[in-house]
Amino acid sequence: MNKKVTYLYFDDLEGAANAVKDNLESDLLTVTIKRELPWNDMITYLLDNQSLFDGLILDWKLDGEDDSNANFSSEALAQQCRRLQVDKINGRGFSKSFPIILCSAQPGFKTIHERDTTSEDLFDGVFEKSDLEDQEEFLISLINAYDILSDTDKSIDDIIGLSKEKQKVIDNTLIRKINEIRNRQPHEMVQFLLKEVLNKKGALINVENLAAKLGVNINSKGWEELKNEMDHFKYKGILLNGERWWADLINEFWVNNFEGTTLKFLTAKERISFLETKYNNLKDRLDEPNLSLGAESKEFWTVCYVSNMPIAEMDGFIIDQHIHYPWQDREYVCLDVAMNETSRGELWYSLLPYEEERLKSYFENTEK
Numbered sequence: 001m002n003k004k005v006t007y008l009y010f011d012d013l014e015g016a017a018n019a020v021k022d023n024l025e026s027d028l029l030t031v032t033i034k035r036e037l038p039w040n041d042m043i044t045y046l047l048d049n050q051s052l053f054d055g056l057i058l059d060w061k062l063d064g065e066d067d068s069n070a071n072f073s074s075e076a077l078a079q080q081c082r083r084l085q086v087d088k089i090n091g092r093g094f095s096k097s098f099p100i101i102l103c104s105a106q107p108g109f110k111t112i113h114e115r116d117t118t119s120e121d122l123f124d125g126v127f128e129k130s131d132l133e134d135q136e137e138f139l140i141s142l143i144n145a146y147d148i149l150s151d152t153d154k155s156i157d158d159i160i161g162l163s164k165e166k167q168k169v170i171d172n173t174l175i176r177k178i179n180e181i182r183n184r185q186p187h188e189m190v191q192f193l194l195k196e197v198l199n200k201k202g203a204l205i206n207v208e209n210l211a212a213k214l215g216v217n218i219n220s221k222g223w224e225e226l227k228n229e230m231d232h233f234k235y236k237g238i239l240l241n242g243e244r245w246w247a248d249l250i251n252e253f254w255v256n257n258f259e260g261t262t263l264k265f266l267t268a269k270e271r272i273s274f275l276e277t278k279y280n281n282l283k284d285r286l287d288e289p290n291l292s293l294g295a296e297s298k299e300f301w302t303v304c305y306v307s308n309m310p311i312a313e314m315d316g317f318i319i320d321q322h323i324h325y326p327w328q329d330r331e332y333v334c335l336d337v338a339m340n341e342t343s344r345g346e347l348w349y350s351l352l353p354y355e356e357e358r359l360k361s362y363f364e365n366t367e368k
Contacts, residue, residue: 008053023133060104145238149186161236171327202328212310215268222285294335
């Protein structure tokens with residue numbers, strides 16, 4: 001879909017809002033800035049002008065300035081918009097569903113907001129304003145996703161871009177979950193896919209994880225050609241923003257082409273050897289990844305959560321994080337990241353308790 005989309009952006013700081021607008025706007029995206037209004041006027045304005053916008057961007061502190069007209073929070077406004085997308089109040093409601101983005105100029109805002117679980121289901125994206133300026137592709141993909149999800153005849157195929165035959169290869173619990181929420185409000189499916197599928201490693205993997213699973217150094221001369229051969233296994237569903245591959249389809253590809261082998265338990269050298277027998281043009285053009293500090297195995301299967309260095313699971317340290325569904329994989333950090341206390345609290349906080357003990361024993365053994 002290539003239609004031009006419009007976001008209505010409410011912010012009480014004109015300078016900051018204009019910076020976001022100037023960096024976001026393109027041939028396919030328009031941003032209209034407006035100052036906040038008192039509650040009743042705000043709701044009335046949105047209802048009266050709903051045909052003029054496809055999505056909302058809200059500043060976190062609508063009442064942050066002394067001359068602000070807002071006597072409400074951005075969370076309250078988002079909640080009311082969600083409600084009016086489902087039900088009419090006093091005979092009035094929205095005729096469509098639309099995405100809502102939250103942003104703030106406050107440093108570390110996203111981390112702060114993640115601790116507030118009361119409003120986590122209201123917004124389709126939460127950004128610091130400096131980061132929001134780079135999100136044109138994502139904002140457009142949100143509008144396209146809402147259009148598809150608002151269709152009463154949508155199928156799972158339409159949502160995740162996989163034929164029914166390929167869906168049989170994917171973790172069945174994921175397919176069942178998508179089918180379960182397929183006909184709920186669009187924002188429920190959008191947030192589920194973003195939080196539990198697209199932004200969680202497992203069912204889908206990014207390019208660094210793809211390279212690790214294939215046992216190939218991403219800087220190899222033949223990497224781009226090999227990656228292109230994996231195009232059939234890419235995610236081509238809604239919210240497409242960057243490259244993702246279906247991990248189960250990669251595993252199926254391996255089984256179908258190299259019978260009697262298990263991808264996960266081959267060394268990088270062995271994987272490359274098999275790939276070169278299939279793709280003659282890649283002979284001597286694929287290199288193994290380097291081992292990270294302290295690593296011993298070249299049965300690479302994941303990457304360090306911080307450095308993106310390929311690691312075998314046995315060489316990584318598992319991060320303590322919430323895993324909600326069986327298709328999601330644990331995240332690991334490599335030894336040098338685990339040892340670096342200064343990196344904690346930024347991208348990750350702690351290891352699983354038994355991994356903390358393992359790290360402690362590593363220090364004890366190296367000191368002897």
